[in-house]
Amino acid sequence: MAITRRKFIQIGAAGAGGAAVASGLGTRWWGLDRDPVPDPGTDGDRVVASYCELCFWGCGVLAHVKDGRVTKITGNPEHPLSRGMLCPRGAGATGLLYDPDRLRRPLVRRAKRGEDVFEEVSWDAALNETGEKLLQVKARHGAEAVALFTHGSGGVWFKHFMKAWGSPNVGAPSYAQCRGPREAAFTLTFGTPLGSPEPIDLANARCITLIGSHLGENMHNTQVQELAEAIGKGAGLVVVDPRFSVAASKAKFWLPVKPGTDIALLLAWMNVLVAEKLYDAEYVARYAEGFDALAAHVADKTPEWAYAITGVRPELIRASARFIGGARPASLVHPGRHTVWYGDDTQRERAMAILAALLGSWGRRGGYLTASKFPVPAYPLPADLPHAPAKDPTDKPKAGGYPLATEVLASGLCDATKPGHALYDLKAWIVYGCNLLQAMPNRKELLDTIQNLEFMVAIDVLPAEVTGWADVVLPESTYLERDDDVSAPPYKRPFVALRQAAVEPMYDSRPGWWIAKALAEHVGLGGWFPWKDAKEYVRTRLAQKGLPYDELAAKGVLLGPAAPTCEEEGAPVGAATENGKIQLFSKELAQLGFDPLPVYVPQDEGPPGHFRLLSGRAPLHTFGRTVNNRLLAEPFPENEVWLNADAARSLPGFELRPLENGERVVLVNQDGIRSTPVKVKLTQRIRGDCVYLVHGWGQTARRLRYAHGRGASDSLLTSRYKVDPIMGGTGMNVNFVRLERAGEAA
Known part of the structure; x- marks a missing residue:
């Protein structure tokens, strides 16, 4: 059954509450009608192909331009990540382009750091200030005293600047605060990280298991389309989540697990698969090792034990395990994206990877696929560059004492900025496109760390909270106003996509490539940026392979030759481990002193009268990056705190006047930190021992005139975290809150 554009919009709209009404569509999550929405045609005098930056997925878009303004954004049917469709965020990109609160000119701080008092200056003055301060840090402390925090595709230009500068200290919060545990776990088990987009075959799965993954509310475009296709073909969902999410409402089995006990559930599932011989014995015998140890390990982990x-x-654990095993090998355990929860996250993801191996889904249709990459050579740099790049410090912030960290830890860079750090003494930060106040745990600790800096420069489109703590703020153009590097991630069908400006930059903003190149010239490293502009950079890269730039610019994407992606198509099955075997029992973990098989360890309980704080996202918002977008805010104006309606009736302090749905409350965490007032959503769709917030709200930046003060910030309340000892991820679901009625002191 083909998925229609109408159906895809419904998938995202239902999870957003009022979004379905705003779009004029029904509220069924899986719309069953086959009638497509007619394409209204071109709304303008030209259409520019590009790829999106409203989230990291990078969907292909077509920007319709009329009289120098972008009038609408549609999905590029040629692009494999959009397939002609966009999520609500992508379609609302003009809300960012024409946001009245955008950064317009370079800013230099004129008061104490954090007071958000700036003076508008020229680009030359801002770059002179930035270059001078960076050179002073380099002269006093060395090149490696400068660190880059980055998020988004435009960060490639600043990573190149850091290579020229001579510092390897480049980190992204998306690793240690998001996806790192699964990369470590799948590398341990299968010898390779998953990367992005994840190489999974949702469309052909017969069973899809989501463990804390809110697919549908977490609008990863292609995966939501493929999930709809799978459901249309009869696939069943198994959803493990303390909250009755949109996906849970469509599931064959919903398992409302107690937060922090997922490993116990996974071990019990393995117990059933092994005891009832529902695992793929032939596959395991041929491609894996360590099964006997695993079988012995889970022998006593019965569903009764897990209950x-x-x-x-x-009976629910056993029935869902039988369903999962009965659909093998097209039984897909989704790896998730935001995987830092409790500090044992690599082991939880290890359990998920081992489960996938027992099902025989690695390398099989309906499971995990082999991805391939479009070959685009690097830009040829001159041989006589003025500075040599620094060596990769595998024993410094990259690992930070965490042996299986595969990237520099953003939290490690923060630690290395604190006085007296044993390995580094970072003195300057370049922050590109990431609001660290929303991304990092323990805001007070982060701000104290920032105060230790000699210099910080922030490059952003909006005056996000982190820009208020910078010394210099450089306004970047939105993705609709700038040319950029190509996108060519590993995927089922290799492709290369081009970003190109649809309109000229507004105000005095500049594209990232221009900022990085100009900054390099101000510090004597212009030779590292020999290209005239991003167009020339891309043309040169493509020309080395004889690839047609003009065709790419016209279509927005070029597809590479199809290659086998699974055993059914002729791709070899196996692991990229040292001996080519899937590692059920990890000798590497054992040698490092960790449990070679996942072990359930109880999590700490919260204080009496408190609820565990959980967070996620909504289909109309990319965390804090879109909360100021007026187009997206119309159907989803602010977050709410989900609270079990039965638990609300027994709340201490509310005996005389019970809490009502929609009332505003203040959340107070275990350390006394208070949120801004937020509406309470009383519902039976969440367990009684936890509450839930959509991440990204409760913004403190006053220059974000719409978002400022709306809703509550889960980041502010995340004053504690547990560090994953294997790869350094910061588990943040270890905070607890109590509720007060807004305006009433406890």
């Missing part, structure tokens, strides 16, 4: 821990009934 006492997870709160999920034994």
Whole structure:
């Protein structure tokens, strides 16, 4: 059954509450009608192909331009990540382009750091200030005293600047605060990280298991389309989530697990698969090693054992395990994206990877696929560059004492900025496109760390909270106003996509390539940026392979030759480990002193009268990056705190006047930190021991005139975290809150 544009919009709209009304569509999550929405045609005098930056997915878009303004954004049917469709965020990109609160000119701080008092200056003055301060840090402390925090595709230009500068200290919060545990776990098990987009075959899966992954509310475009296709073909969903999410509402099995007990549930599932011989014995015998140790490890991890821990009934654990095993090998355990929860996250993801191996889904249709990459050579740099790049410091912030960290830890860079750090003494930060106040745990600790800096420069489109703590703020153009590097991630069908400006930059903003190149010239490293502009950079890269730039510019994307992606298509099955075997029992973990098989360890309980704080996202918002977007805010104006309606009736302090749905409350965490007032959503769709917030709200930046003060910030309340000892991820679901009625002191 083909998925229609109408159906795809419904998938995202239902999870957004009022979004379905705003779009004029029904509220069914899986719209079953086959009638496509007619394409209204071109709304303008030209259409420019590009790829999106409203989230990291990078969907292909067509920007319709009329009289120098972008009038609408549609999905590029040629691009494999959009397939002609966009999520609500992508379609609302003009809300960012024409946001009245955008940064317009370079800013230099004229008061104490954090007071958000700036003077508008020229680009030359801002770059002179930035270059001078960076050179002073380099002269006093060395090149490696400068660190880059980055998020988004435009960060490639600043990573190149850091290479020229001579510092390897480049980190992204998306690793240690998001996806790092799964990369470590799948590398341990299969010898390779997953990367992005994840190489999974949702469309052909017969069973899809989501463990804390809110697919549908977490609008990863292609995956939501493929999930709809799979459901249309009869696939069943198994959803493990303390909250009755949109996906849970469509599931064959919903397991409302107690937060922090997922490993126990996964071990119990393995117990059933092994005991009832529902695992793929032939596959495991041929491609894996360590099965006997695994079987012995889970022999006593029965559903009855797990029930006492997870709160999920034994018959539900057993029935869902049988369903998962019965659909193998097209039984896909989704790896998730935001995977830092409790500090044992690599082991939880290890359990998920081991489960996938027992199902025989690695390398099989309906499971995990082999991805390939479009070959685009690097830009040829001159041989006589003025500075040599620094060596990769595998024993410094990259690892930070965490042996299986595969990238520099953003939290490690923060630690290395604190006085007296044993390995580094960072003195200057370049922050590109990431609001660290929303991304990092323990805001007070982060701000104290920032105060230790000699210099910080922030490059952003909006006056996000972090820009208020910078010394210099450089306004970047939105993705609709700038040319950029190509996108060519590994994928089922290799492709290369081009970003190109649809309109001229507004105000005095500049594209990232221009900022990085100009900054390099101000510090004597212009030779590292020999290209005239991003167009020339891309043309030169493509020309080395004889690829047609003009065709790419016209279509927005070029597809590479199709290659086998699974065993059914002729791709070899196996692991990229040292001996080519899937590692069920990890000798590497054992040698490092960690459990070679996942072990359930109880999590700390919260204080009496408190609820565990959980967070996620909504289909109309990319965390804090879109909360100021007026187009997206119309159907989803602010977040709410989900609270179990039965639990609300027994709240301490509310006996005389019970809490009502829609009332504003203040959340107070275990350390006394208070949120801004937020509406309470009383519902039976969440367990009674936790509450839930959509991440990104409660913004403190006053120059974000719409978002400022709306809703509550889960980041502010995340004053504690547990560090994953294997790869350094910061588990943040270890905070607890109590509720007060807004305006009433406890």
